[in-house]
Amino acid sequence: MHSLRKYQVPLQKYMAMMDLQETNERLFYKLLIDHVEELLPVVYTPTVGEACQKYGSIFRRPQGLFISLKEKGKILEVLKNWPQRNIQVIVVTDGERILGLGDLGCQGMGIPVGKLSLYTALGGVRPSACLPVTIDVGTNNENLLKDEFYIGLRQRRATGEEYDELLHEFMSAVKQIFGEKVLIQFEDFANHNAFELLEKYGTTHLVFNDDIQGTASVVLAGLIAALKFVGGTLADQRFLFLGAGEAGTGIAELMALEISKQTNVPVEEARKKIWLVDSKGLIVNSRWESLQQFKKPWAHVHEPINELVDAVKVIKPTVLIGTSGVGSTFTEDVVEAMAALNEKPIILSLSNPTSQSECTAEEAYKWSQGRAIFASGSPFAPVEYKGKTLVPGQANNAYIFPGLGLGLIMSGAIRVHNDMLLAASEALAAQVTRENFDKGLIFPPFTDIRKISAQIAADVAAKAYELGLATRLPQPKDLVKYAESCMYSPTYRSYR
Numbered sequence: 001m002h003s004l005r006k007y008q009v010p011l012q013k014y015m016a017m018m019d020l021q022e023t024n025e026r027l028f029y030k031l032l033i034d035h036v037e038e039l040l041p042v043v044y045t046p047t048v049g050e051a052c053q054k055y056g057s058i059f060r061r062p063q064g065l066f067i068s069l070k071e072k073g074k075i076l077e078v079l080k081n082w083p084q085r086n087i088q089v090i091v092v093t094d095g096e097r098i099l100g101l102g103d104l105g106c107q108g109m110g111i112p113v114g115k116l117s118l119y120t121a122l123g124g125v126r127p128s129a130c131l132p133v134t135i136d137v138g139t140n141n142e143n144l145l146k147d148e149f150y151i152g153l154r155q156r157r158a159t160g161e162e163y164d165e166l167l168h169e170f171m172s173a174v175k176q177i178f179g180e181k182v183l184i185q186f187e188d189f190a191n192h193n194a195f196e197l198l199e200k201y202g203t204t205h206l207v208f209n210d211d212i213q214g215t216a217s218v219v220l221a222g223l224i225a226a227l228k229f230v231g232g233t234l235a236d237q238r239f240l241f242l243g244a245g246e247a248g249t250g251i252a253e254l255m256a257l258e259i260s261k262q263t264n265v266p267v268e269e270a271r272k273k274i275w276l277v278d279s280k281g282l283i284v285n286s287r288w289e290s291l292q293q294f295k296k297p298w299a300h301v302h303e304p305i306n307e308l309v310d311a312v313k314v315i316k317p318t319v320l321i322g323t324s325g326v327g328s329t330f331t332e333d334v335v336e337a338m339a340a341l342n343e344k345p346i347i348l349s350l351s352n353p354t355s356q357s358e359c360t361a362e363e364a365y366k367w368s369q370g371r372a373i374f375a376s377g378s379p380f381a382p383v384e385y386k387g388k389t390l391v392p393g394q395a396n397n398a399y400i401f402p403g404l405g406l407g408l409i410m411s412g413a414i415r416v417h418n419d420m421l422l423a424a425s426e427a428l429a430a431q432v433t434r435e436n437f438d439k440g441l442i443f444p445p446f447t448d449i450r451k452i453s454a455q456i457a458a459d460v461a462a463k464a465y466e467l468g469l470a471t472r473l474p475q476p477k478d479l480v481k482y483a484e485s486c487m488y489s490p491t492y493r494s495y496r
């Protein structure tokens with residue numbers, strides 16, 4: 001830590017950490033676990049975003065497994081080259097929508113590598129059981145295509161049948177070589193592929209989309225926790241989203257499911273409390289013909305509205321959620337409109353990295369006279385407001401996927417079910433204390449994350465057993481203890 005702290009530039013810290021991961025993996029995890037709040041922003045958002053943008057020019061040693069379009073027909077052989085066979089989790093991207101930064105082609109590898117290091121540090125999955133994969137089908141990023149240091153295929157993205165066949169070959173090969181209980185986490189695919197892949201492989205593989213489902217589960221947890229202290233139920237809230245992609249519609253749907261469960265109304269009815277704005281304005285029924293499939297459930301009957309601030313004034317949301325991937329879109333008038341409507345406006349700026357956040361913590365507090373309950377996808381430092389220290393929470397799927405993954409692995413689950421996501425949300429929300437909330441936090445601190453992950457894992461596993469989706473029999477009696485006993489720790493073995 002002494003050496004690391006000498007670096008002033010976050011990207012240099014990132015490079016030093018990646019070197020350490022290569023040369024002394026155990027020490028890397030020891031540092032990451034013991035200094036999680038300090039190092040998460042280094043190996044994960046926001047710095048990992050910058051690392052992906054500059055991946056070619058900071059490249060030292062390859063990490064993870066690249067599968068390129070040129071290897072079509074030979075993917076099984078490529079996978080066999082990976083030195084480990086007991087793989088339990090794969091995080092795979094095609095780099096088309098890296099965080100809120102857009103198409104970074106195969107430089108997106110930083111994301112699967114970073115996510116899997118959290119699987120180990122936060123969720124206790126053995127490092128050797130983790131496989132980061134980037135599928136290189138080209139890039140439409142003109143700057144990268146011209147960049148002399150770009151490490152991927154210099155061609156525009158393959159699409160349609162060619163893309164589908166490659167992905168299908170990959171999915172089949174993974175199952176053939178690693179078995180049906182390997183968890184495949186889809187990460188940072190573009191919308192058009194993300195929803196299709198999840199639907200297509202959700203019934204044949206153990207798959208999970210972190211951007212759609214992980215983000216949804218963490219946001220739901222934050223809202224359950226907030227309502228525990230401010231009172232009221234989810235069904236009492238009105239939700240407005242800016243951004244109707246994976247995170248936006250994913251959160252909206254999980255919220256509708258939970259409201260439907262709590263109030264015994266059909267999910268179609270519950271969806272009516274939730275409104276989404278995309279780049280063309282409020283999603284309403286008159287736009288039906290031109291809407292992408294995943295937006296259609298949110299096309300309610302209403303006059304068109306173009307501007308977010310007008311949508312806030314008309315819809316009167318109690319909760320405003322940013323999932324647009326575009327920074328500085330929660331402007332002063334938007335936050336002021338939320339604060340005029342609500343004593344405690346809940347404002348979540350979820351886009352990553354920090355540069356894409358819809359507003360900063362300071363802006364949310366300043367423009368709401370310190371009243372906003374604020375959380376963001378990437379971390380913000382505490383803010384002094386009129387003599388009070390306000391601590392923004394980090395609403396990031398990193399709270400959920402490591403524990404969820406551990407729960408799936410330890411129960412030998414063969415499918416991911418929405419009820420497991422709900423169980424994970426409730427487990428996380430239950431860890432938020434009055435003391436956390438009084439500081440402004442709707443999530444527990446990351447310092448306790450391994451304990452929290454064990455709890456999430458236990459509740460997810462319990463749900464897997466209840467649903468008949470678990471294959472590890474008999475069911476362990478104490479699932480929390482069992483989860484803890486499964487977790488990798490970076491300690492040296494005693495040979496005495």
Ligand SMILES: O=C([O-])CC(=O)C(=O)O
Nearest residue numbers: 045099100211352396397
């Ligand atoms: O990686 C993160 O910090 C959260 C995430 O999945 C995304 O922004 O795509």
Ligand SMILES: [Mg+2]
Nearest residue numbers: 099187188211
């Ligand atoms: Mg993501």
